[in-house]
Amino acid sequence: MKSWILIAGLCLLAGALQAKNGVSQQAVSTTLVAAEYFWNTDPGVGAATALPLPPGVHVDALLSIPTGTLPQGVNFLGVRVRAANGQWSPTRLNMVYIHAPGTSGDQTVLTDIEYFINTDQGLGNNTILPISPTSGSTPVVVSIPLPATLAVGTHQMGVRTRTGRGQWSQTMLSPFVIFAGQTANAISRVEYFIDTDPGYGQATALPFTPANGQDVAVTGSTSLSALGSYSFFFRARDTNNRWSALYYVPVNSTLTGCPMQQTLRSGNWNDPTIWSCGSVPTGTQDVLIRTGHTVTVLSPMGRQVCRNLRFEAGGKLMNGGVLGFGQP
Numbered sequence: 001m002k003s004w005i006l007i008a009g010l011c012l013l014a015g016a017l018q019a020k021n022g023v024s025q026q027a028v029s030t031t032l033v034a035a036e037y038f039w040n041t042d043p044g045v046g047a048a049t050a051l052p053l054p055p056g057v058h059v060d061a062l063l064s065i066p067t068g069t070l071p072q073g074v075n076f077l078g079v080r081v082r083a084a085n086g087q088w089s090p091t092r093l094n095m096v097y098i099h100a101p102g103t104s105g106d107q108t109v110l111t112d113i114e115y116f117i118n119t120d121q122g123l124g125n126n127t128i129l130p131i132s133p134t135s136g137s138t139p140v141v142v143s144i145p146l147p148a149t150l151a152v153g154t155h156q157m158g159v160r161t162r163t164g165r166g167q168w169s170q171t172m173l174s175p176f177v178i179f180a181g182q183t184a185n186a187i188s189r190v191e192y193f194i195d196t197d198p199g200y201g202q203a204t205a206l207p208f209t210p211a212n213g214q215d216v217a218v219t220g221s222t223s224l225s226a227l228g229s230y231s232f233f234f235r236a237r238d239t240n241n242r243w244s245a246l247y248y249v250p251v252n253s254t255l256t257g258c259p260m261q262q263t264l265r266s267g268n269w270n271d272p273t274i275w276s277c278g279s280v281p282t283g284t285q286d287v288l289i290r291t292g293h294t295v296t297v298l299s300p301m302g303r304q305v306c307r308n309l310r311f312e313a314g315g316k317l318m319n320g321g322v323l324g325f326g327q328p
Contacts, residue, residue: 094320229260289315
């Protein structure tokens with residue numbers, strides 16, 4: 001039977017430092033007496049599968065958890081412990097990828113890209129775009145044709161990649177719109193704003209050339225009042241008064257270095273390509289996880305650090321490893 005080994009350092013505090021009747025009471029550690037786990041769906045505290053656990057205040061144990069019935073792909077393992085006083089710890093989630101039996105190959109090399117429009121037929125069952133095997137850190141540019149039969153309105157495209165070992169990435173979903181009688185029209189205005197949108201046509205205009213072109217080059221400059229992190233947004237308007245979607249560029253205004261790291265997309269914490277500074281955050285840098293982005297920390301990455309961590313609405317951190325604050 002296949003199994004997944006969890007190296008667990010589990011500690012449960014009886015309570016937090018609290019004030020009662022005007023007197024501060026320091027929480028004390030209590031003995032751990034039970035542990036349980038679940039795959040993917042949490043049945044509720046106390047209702048998951050029991051794990052044998054030697055009692056102790058701090059427990060370091062090798063726990064073997066069977067994976068034989070799990071589906072191929074990404075699965076989530078939840079583990080929690082219970083103290084002698086009946087208190088349960090928070091649930092620790094770990095992401096585990098299950099490979100098909102007998103699979104081999106390099107999991108760091110991308111071999112395929114597949115995409116779908118509106119309806120996902122399942123892993124490997126959509127339109128495959130073969131590519132030359134390339135390192136997972138190397139950008140890949142592909143052209144995806146849109147069917148001429150797509151109806152007017154909003155659609156959604158999904159794209160994912162596969163490694164040489166057959167492991168699929170998460171699916172990146174991108175909405176797009178087909179307009180009625182859509183034709184190419186000349187651009188009549190390009191504008192930008194920083195952080196706050198003043199409204200269509202009210203942002204700062206940018207000169208561009210050619211003045212009546214559909215592909216334009218813009219130039220401009222601006223001064224920022226203070227050091228820090230800013231969000232620049234650009235859009236264009238055509239001669240039919242139709243506005244483009246917003247184009248977003250994160251900007252760090254600094255004299256030296258890069259004190260603020262922002263996510264450019266979802267991904268693993270230790271992947272430098274998801275960060276605005278092009279490097280993995282350090283203990284001297286603040287981190288901002290932007291709207292719609294999920295950053296994952298896993299145990300094999302080792303200890304990851306930042307100075308401070310902030311989230312925009314919809315930004316998420318999936319922590320199955322160690323994330324510290326301050327210098328490593």
